[in-house]
Amino acid sequence: xxxxxxxxxxxGLDGHDRGVKVVAxxxxxxxxxxxxxxxxxxxxxxxxxxxxxxxxxxxxxxxSGAHLALIEKIQKLLKSKKLSHLPVILxxxxxxxxxxxxxxxGVQKIFTPGASLQEIVTYVKSHIQPQV
Amino acid sequence: MxxxxxxxxxxxxxxxxxxxxxxxxxxxxxxxxxNPKTELADPGEFPYTRGIHKxxxxxxxxxxxxxxxxxxxxxxxxxxxxxxxxxxHGLSVAFDMPTLxxxxxxxxxxxxEVGKCGxxxxxxxxxxxxxxxxxxxxxxxSMTINGPAxxxxxxxxxxxxxxxxxxxxxxxxxxxxxxxxYIAQKEWIYPPRPSMRIIQDMIVYCTQxxxxxxxxxxxxxxxxxxxxxxxxxxxxxxxxxxxxxxxGIEAGLDVDQFAPRLSFFFNAHSDFFEEIAKYRAARxxxxxxxxxxxHAKNPKSWxxxxxxxxxxxSLTAQQPxxxxxxxxxxxxxxxLGGTQSLHTNSMDETLSLPTELSATIALRTQQIIAExxxxxxxxxxxxxxxxxxxxxxELERQALDMIQKINEMGGIIPAIEQNYPQKEIARASYHYQxxxxxxxxxxxxxxxxxxxxxxxxxxxxxxxxxxxxxxxASLKKIKEKRDEKxxxxxxxxxxxxxxxxxxxxxxxxEAVSLYATLGEVSDTMxxxxxxxxxxxxx
Numbered sequence: 191x192x193x194x195x196x197x198x199x200x201x202g203l204d205g206h207d208r209g210v211k212v213v214a215x216x217x218x219x220x221x222x223x224x225x226x227x228x229x230x231x232x233x234x235x236x237x238x239x240x241x242x243x244x245x246x247x248x249x250x251x252x253x254s255g256a257h258l259a260l261i262e263k264i265q266k267l268l269k270s271k272k273l274s275h276l277p278v279i280l281x282x283x284x285x286x287x288x289x290x291x292x293x294x295x296g297v298q299k300i301f302t303p304g305a306s307l308q309e310i311v312t313y314v315k316s317h318i319q320p321q322v
Numbered sequence: 323m324x325x326x327x328x329x330x331x332x333x334x335x336x337x338x339x340x341x342x343x344x345x346x347x348x349x350x351x352x353x354x355x356x357n358p359k360t361e362l363a364d365p366g367e368f369p370y371t372r373g374i375h376k377x378x379x380x381x382x383x384x385x386x387x388x389x390x391x392x393x394x395x396x397x398x399x400x401x402x403x404x405x406x407x408x409x410x411h412g413l414s415v416a417f418d419m420p421t422l423x424x425x426x427x428x429x430x431x432x433x434x435e436v437g438k439c440g441x442x443x444x445x446x447x448x449x450x451x452x453x454x455x456x457x458x459x460x461x462x463x464s465m466t467i468n469g470p471a472x473x474x475x476x477x478x479x480x481x482x483x484x485x486x487x488x489x490x491x492x493x494x495x496x497x498x499x500x501x502x503x504y505i506a507q508k509e510w511i512y513p514p515r516p517s518m519r520i521i522q523d524m525i526v527y528c529t530q531x532x533x534x535x536x537x538x539x540x541x542x543x544x545x546x547x548x549x550x551x552x553x554x555x556x557x558x559x560x561x562x563x564x565x566x567x568x569x570g571i572e573a574g575l576d577v578d579q580f581a582p583r584l585s586f587f588f589n590a591h592s593d594f595f596e597e598i599a600k601y602r603a604a605r606x607x608x609x610x611x612x613x614x615x616x617h618a619k620n621p622k623s624w625x626x627x628x629x630x631x632x633x634x635x636s637l638t639a640q641q642p643x644x645x646x647x648x649x650x651x652x653x654x655x656x657x658l659g660g661t662q663s664l665h666t667n668s669m670d671e672t673l674s675l676p677t678e679l680s681a682t683i684a685l686r687t688q689q690i691i692a693e694x695x696x697x698x699x700x701x702x703x704x705x706x707x708x709x710x711x712x713x714x715x716e717l718e719r720q721a722l723d724m725i726q727k728i729n730e731m732g733g734i735i736p737a738i739e740q741n742y743p744q745k746e747i748a749r750a751s752y753h754y755q756x757x758x759x760x761x762x763x764x765x766x767x768x769x770x771x772x773x774x775x776x777x778x779x780x781x782x783x784x785x786x787x788x789x790x791x792x793x794x795a796s797l798k799k800i801k802e803k804r805d806e807k808x809x810x811x812x813x814x815x816x817x818x819x820x821x822x823x824x825x826x827x828x829x830x831x832e833a834v835s836l837y838a839t840l841g842e843v844s845d846t847m848x849x850x851x852x853x854x855x856x857x858x859x860x
Binding site (some may be wrong): 203204205206207208211212214215216218224226227228229230231248253254256257258259260264283285287302303304306307308 | 423545638672
């Protein structure tokens with residue numbers, strides 16, 4: 191079985207990349223193939239990268255409060271590219287009241303401040319399967 | 323709990339938050355080669371280790387300056403009036419992400435971001451609403467904006483002129499520290515070199531027309547928030563400062579003409595003594611660089627004046643009331659370190675922008691420190707402490723080593739282009755995260771003393787998407803009302819100035835006074851200057 195391949199991305203205009211970089215590095219150290227897109231990615235750019243890189247899941251980091259709008263757009267684009275089976279994992283500052291809305295939009299898992307690297311790595315390894 | 327005998331130490335290694343090892347005891351032995359006359363002197367005397375003023379807070383308290391901004395200009399204006407009424411001294415504007423990137427609210431890239439992390443500014447009309455009823459010759463304003471700083475400063479100046487206030491009476495600070503954007507905060511527009519030209523133009527313009535304006539707030543805050551150590555914060559911030567002084571000199575100014583208007587901005591993190599030592603080392607290092615490297619003659623050029631903000635990254639979403647305590651201790655270190663102004667974070671900032679209640683508690687925290695604790699009674703109370711002086715020396719030594727490395731690379735711009743500070747910070751932040759994972763470092767409520775029931779629920783400020791709709795509608799109206807021909811002609815003059823060498827401030831002031839948008843002005847300069855793309859390092 192090939193190793194997991196994850197797209198790790200910063201969506202929107204938010205430049206806070208400390209968390210995403212730490213998570214990307216921890217995933218890489220845990221044997222996951224990480225494709226880090228860098229900052230300021232539009233939903234279009236994220237979905238295009240997911241398609242080109244043939245990833246097993248999309249991890250998105252948003253700390254600016256724009257998560258609802260951005261996730262909705264990403265999901266819409268995934269659907270149009272027939273990629274809606276791809277799990278989307280969100281990390282960042284997300285108020286409790288948005289959890290339900292995000293789940294409805296198809297977000298599989300949300301990690302908020304305080305989540306440990308171990309927790310994230312364990313989750314990814316047990317819940318994401320390499321595509322066949 | 324296990325009790326230990328008095329002789330036994332609790333773990334093998336004691337270290338600061340930045341992982342600097344601390345010895346069991348500091349004594350006179352540690353300072354045996356230390357000359358207090360040259361290393362310390364009195365407060366208000368070179369090299370200012372003990373503070374920039376002779377009397378420090380006995381003469382003038384620090385300025386209480388809480389950073390705020392959200393939603394539309396009207397909403398933020400209301401919050402400013404409340405803060406001023408409750409005893410705040412100066413304003414500090416937080417802009418939303420599109421504004422920070424020089425993008426208009428109606429741009430597709432602004433989707434979901436308008437008014438979220440700060441106030442949305444598209445045109446002069448927003449700026450006029452933001453300062454409605456606030457006389458700009460009587461308050462000082464700090465604006466946290468970098469990539470498009472020149473445009474926001476132009477708008478502010480035009481608002482002042484429209485209030486009948488001449489620019490020589492306008493006081494305040496614009497962050498305008500683009501170098502730390504590449505290093506840490508990551509809200510840039512143009513590549514480093516044209517960005518430095520823009521900053522040169524701003525320094526020159528303000529030196530001539532707005533002498534009370536602080537042209538750059540050289541910021542370590544974001545470097546620290548991005549995960550650096552205290553020594554890295556010190557090193558990269560001062561290296562950025564050296565880069566700006568060099569740029570001012572290259573623009574043809576005498577160092578003493580502009581250096582007194584440079585100010586600094588540091589983080590106040592949780593390691594109490596390490597922070598105090600950091601501020602003391604920073605003042606000493608800057609004074610020496612200015613006098614000995616740049617040959618500044620005016621003592622005002624030697625002074626490092628700085629703003630402090632408590633560490634946002636230290637706050638937890640878990641048991642958020644604990645954040646009040648963290649912030650108070652951090653703020654105290656800023657005060658004991660001799661800060662000139664201070665922002666205290668609100669307890670809810672890991673969850674959202676602060677509510678009115680949490681912002682008021684943050685304000686009261688500073689008032690308690692100022693009025694109740696007695697720490698204002700004498701300058702630099704830790705001066706002469708074996709430990710604090712040793713730590714100050716050590717941080718200085720480490721920072722000077724890094725600055726030397728940057729010099730060898732050809733200065734801060736080549737260092738940034740080679741990703742040196744970015745890589746160092748990423749490494750430090752990963753190291754710290756690992757220490758949290760193993761429990762070697764502790765964050766109460768997060769990796770120790772975890773509580774299932776978090777106690778009192780806290781209310782958070784929820785910003786819905788109405789702000790975006792309102793903002794786009796008002797932008798549309800302005801675009802319909804303005805004189806399109808005049809706007810295009812002004813943008814054309816700006817294009818010419820950007821291609822040539824003319825100062826960019828006057829054509830931008832002209833364009834914004836005709837209600838050209840932030841995005842239009844920024845895009846006009848992008849045509850000439852290009853845009854920056856980061857080579858990401860993990």
